[in-house]
Amino acid sequence: MGKGKRATPPIRTTEEIVLGPQHQNQLDLPKTSASHSGPANDTLEAKLLMVRHTKPNSPEKPSSVVDRRRQVSIEPEEGTYQAKTPSHLGSQEESGELDQVPTLILVTTYFSYFILIACAHIRDFFGKIFYPNEFRHLKEVNGYAPMVSDFESLWSRRLYSRISDCFNRPITGVAGGYVTLLDRVSLDHNRSFKLTGTTTRALNLASYNYLGFAQSKGPCADAVERGIKESGITASSPRIEVGQSRVLLETEELVARFVGTEACMIVSMGYATNSLTIPSLAGKGSLIISDELNHSSIVSGARLSGATISVFKHNSVADLEKVLRKHISQGQPRTHRPWKKILVIVEGLYSMEGQFCNLPGILALKERYKFYLFVDEAHSIGAIGPRGRGVCDHFGIDPREIDILMGTFTKSFGAAGGYICANKDIVDHLKLNAFSSVYAETMSVPVLRQVWSSMRIIMGEDREHALEGQERLDQLAINSRYFMTRLREMGFMVLGDPGSPVIPILLCNPSKIPAFSHEALKRNIAVVVVSYPATPIITGRVRICLSSSHSLEDLEYALEQISEIGDLLMLKVRPPTINAISDGGSASSESHHHHHQMKKIL
Known part of the structure; x- marks a missing residue:
């Protein structure tokens, strides 16, 4: 071993990486598994798919109410439920991003x-003195106060504008596994941009195209074309007038059956599915x-x-219980009257953290404190669980235990809009009262x-x-x-739970946020970088979104x-646990090894 070189640990196979150490005994593979073929490969594939959605066992957090609760497993063919005991209630319940x-x-x-x-305040201070005309928008003029607050204006002009070329990049064509970006330049420090007339084809790690249905060809595109020929583009009317088409009712029935609830209401905008529906579920006197x-919606x-x-x-879950006990008591x-109703709202998969909600623990609280539960499955529906039914499918929980299940079609389904799934009484109430419907x-x-x-393709109903x-x-x-x-083995600060298609990498320092975006684009990789106010000010990150x-x-x-x-920007805070990607020939050798193993698995 040469001077200054670190000993290289044994290279793990792809199935070992995918399954994790807790499932290695399930594979029961011989040491020379790479050379095996035939029935052994079928056994490996079957066992891999059997545990592909399971999560590592971890000790449960002590809580007065978070006991082991009954869960359900869904039989794919018959749709029946059987009780079983969970072994995992959320590995990141008490952990924070800063840990x-x-x-x-x-x-x-x-x-x-x-x-x-x-520096921004200093520039504004002297700018108002020496360049008053250029800073008139920051002063009160003819009795009119500035339209934008001082801090928002300062942040957008002095900080965001410096890196605004990393955002709102125009694209052309289909945003599938690869995306074509329209190249642009700025000659006035990012105040405006001009298209150069050229394009860049980049690997798309930015879109929510989890299942790859963002396509211009195939059965979905053919169905859309038939829909245009049948009914045109829009009904130009809300539901309560003449906007309730036969296709809308059929799709609502299909979504309700897919999610596992009694009824469904489809909304034409994903953001409005939350922002204009929640006011119809809770009001004055509610908590x-x-x-x-x-999410901001x-x-x-x-x-x-x-x-x-x-x-x-x-x-x-522990803090949720504290909040419940405080407000219920x-x-x-002022009046101290009992609450008319209590509505707890969580997300199934948090899109900036890549974490699943602790649904079993929350349901344990629900049984004791009798609140209504609203779960936003915008990022989890279609992408999580053995059958793609979201976080309920992931934990093996009957979706009928959740009062309101919300989701969107913009991620896994390659469409637009959102839905609310619940029992028929709640859905009928929302159709008549929610702004998003009326x-x-x-x-x-x-x-x-x-x-x-x-x-229907996800459900296996398309023959x-x-x-x-x-x-x-x-x-x-x-x-x-x-x-x-692989990212964690390289030493990056990676957030999220295993199996999440959203993988955030912490960048933290503000100078590294645009640097990562620019370096990735140089390498023909499209990524999304995120910073304040979308995240806490000190946990800026790049968010990787994977697709099938x-x-x-x-x-x-x-x-x-x-x-x-990561090496260039010094983002690796821990030494690599394996020589995942190294210099010279070993990189291509290991890449070939992983490629060979993945082909065996698939």
Whole structure:
């Protein structure tokens, strides 16, 4: 071993990476499994798919109410439920994003923001004195106050504008496994952009195209074309007038059957599915308890409702119980009367964290404190669980135990809009009272046809593509677990639970946020970088979104390039646990090894 070189640990096979150490005994493979073929491969594939959605065992957190509860397993053919005991109630319940960030990085991140904000204030102070005409919009003019607050204006002009070229990049064509970007330049420090007339084809790690249904060809595209010929583009009317088409009713019945509830209401806009529906579920005298990292559409809906709002620590069942006990004991403000109703709102898969909600623990609280539960499955429906039924499928829980299940069609189904699934009484109430139903135009038939076609493929009800849906689900599950495991082995600060198609990598320092985006684009990789106000100010990140349309070659290329970027920007805070991607010939050798193993599995 040469001087200064680290000993190289044994290279693990792809099935070992995908399954994790807790399932190695299930495979029972001989040491020379790479050379085996025939029935042994079938056994490996069957066992891999059997455990592809399971999660590592971890000790449960002590809680007065989070006991081992009964769960249900769903028989795919008959749809029956059987009780079983869970072994995992959420591995990241009490862990925070800052737990894995070294102190030095936190200090330098705070210091960087301090310097940026201080310089911004200094520039504005002297700018108002020496360039009054250019800074008129920051002053009161003729009695009119500035339209934008001082801090929002400062942040957008002095910080966001510096890196605005990383956002709102125009594209052309289909945003599938690869995406074509329209190249642009700025000659005025990102105040405006001009298209150059050229394009860049990049590996798409930015879109929510989890199951790869964002396609311009295939059965879904054909169904959309037929929908346009049948009914045109829009009904130009809300549901209560003449907007309720036959296709809408059929699709609502299909979605309700897919999710596992009694009824469904489809909304033409995903954001409005939360923001304009929650006010019809809770109002004055009601209490809404929301996870602190819930989506802004949930926050908007809660504020519009007029209900009292309380927040609990992210994914913490213990803190949720504290909030419940406090508000139930005290009652409504001033009058101390009992609450008319209590509505707890969580997300199935948190899109900025890649974490699953602790659904079994929350349901244990629900049995004791008798609140209504609203679960936003925008990112989990279609992408999580053995049958793609979302977080309920992931944990093996009967969806009828959840009062309201919300989801969107923009992610896994390649469409638009969203849905609310619940019992018939709740859905009928929302159809007559929710702003998203009464005042908004219904979803157009072509979009409904996209939902209908993609969902039937996932369910295996399309005879011509009976196996395609399950193949997409399996590929997404394998891609997600494999990619996350490799990133962690490289030493990156990776958030999220195993099996999540959303994989955030913490960047923290503000200078590394645009640097990562630019370096990735140089390598023909499209990524999304996220910072304040979408995330806490010191936990800026790049969010990787995987798809079933990504091949092993795509993932290996992305991992190799991300590893190089990580070395360049010093993002690896821990030494690699395996020599996942190294310099010289070993990189191509190991890539070939992983490729060979993945082909055996698939």
